[in-house]
Amino acid sequence: MESLNVAFDKLRAVVPQGGDDTPLSKYETLQMAQTYIQALKDILVDKSD
Template sequence: MEVMKKRRLAANARERRRMNSLNDAFDRLRDVVPSLGNDRKLSKFETLQMAQTYIAALHELLQRD
């Protein structure tokens, strides 16, 4: 029983580190993607949408030259 508890605690710690790392990556992405000037933080979904739009716009700019 004790071994299972230790394994579960270790798995929980790994998952917590994974999620913290993912959230840090989203925060870094939010810092470089233009926002709409809202005071609220973009959701993960909104951040990905904005990143996709921004990348497409940059690509289009490069294609013009």
């Protein structure tokens, strides 16, 4: 279980967060990661057109 928490900490470190200093929950971290990945994908798709 500790390795899972370490993985979430690493993910939180690279996912953009709002202005709040409160760490994201695991659920919020996954949601933000999904949104961030989609945004990056959209940027790549736009640049290839």
